[in-house]
Amino acid sequence: MARIIIRMTHAPYGNAFAAEGLDFAFAATNYGHEAVLLFEGEGVLQLKAGQQPLPGEKNQFKRLKAAPLFDVEEIYVCVESRNAWELSDQELQVDCQCVNTTALLQLLRNADHVVTF
Amino acid sequence: MLRRTVLVTQAPYDQQGARHALEYSRASLATQPASVACIFFYQQGVYNANQLLSPPTDEFNLYQQWCDLHKEFGVRLLVCITASIRRGIISASEANSQNLSQFSLAEPFEQVGLGEFFTLLHDTDRLVQF
Numbered sequence: 001m002a003r004i005i006i007r008m009t010h011a012p013y014g015n016a017f018a019a020e021g022l023d024f025a026f027a028a029t030n031y032g033h034e035a036v037l038l039f040e041g042e043g044v045l046q047l048k049a050g051q052q053p054l055p056g057e058k059n060q061f062k063r064l065k066a067a068p069l070f071d072v073e074e075i076y077v078c079v080e081s082r083n084a085w086e087l088s089d090q091e092l093q094v095d096c097q098c099v100n101t102t103a104l105l106q107l108l109r110n111a112d113h114v115v116t117f
Numbered sequence: 118m119l120r121r122t123v124l125v126t127q128a129p130y131d132q133q134g135a136r137h138a139l140e141y142s143r144a145s146l147a148t149q150p151a152s153v154a155c156i157f158f159y160q161q162g163v164y165n166a167n168q169l170l171s172p173p174t175d176e177f178n179l180y181q182q183w184c185d186l187h188k189e190f191g192v193r194l195l196v197c198i199t200a201s202i203r204r205g206i207i208s209a210s211e212a213n214s215q216n217l218s219q220f221s222l223a224e225p226f227e228q229v230g231l232g233e234f235f236t237l238l239h240d241t242d243r244l245v246q247f
Binding site: 001002004016017020023024027028030031032033112113114115116117 | 124126159160161199200230231232234235236238239241243244246
């Protein structure tokens, strides 16, 4: 079993990174690994409540809310990115922990593998 | 010996990562055969498996290089089936089951689920992403 940190660095929609990053995380836990999500840069926008994707697009926010059902329980947000994108507490509706750069680097150091989307 | 899995998420030609992945894998395998457990193509990396890729003859042929790598070292070239099919990278059997008249993926590339990758990952020391 490996502890995999999955860095989410892109905003949802308009690209495949957010959706496929989450597919990757859910498959990881499904096959006996530990998947940890880390939102950095514009990736923090995936955590924003009130998303209205186009028909035929999966709602990334709803999928993230359901992450614990897929055994993805550790979700971290880079606090600097969160501030840069001015995500308020009302907007940040996903259960997650804000981390500063030091804590973020420690997270990466403690992981077995790191994958970036 | 460190066992590596190489994860390719970049497309050929339009991006550089796939070529770097090839060169890295080749260097690793040349030094220690079996040091790369498999090469897994995900996201835009699935485009590497397109057998119809036809660069000019005086340009680098990445598709051919992947095939040569497999031929020389036996390293498995695994393509995420969900990610590839939605991008039109599809084997003959899958194309058939979807009533598509053409197909784009063939041996030595294999279309598998993400599960295959994560199963192999249990026996891997390092995951290297390009």
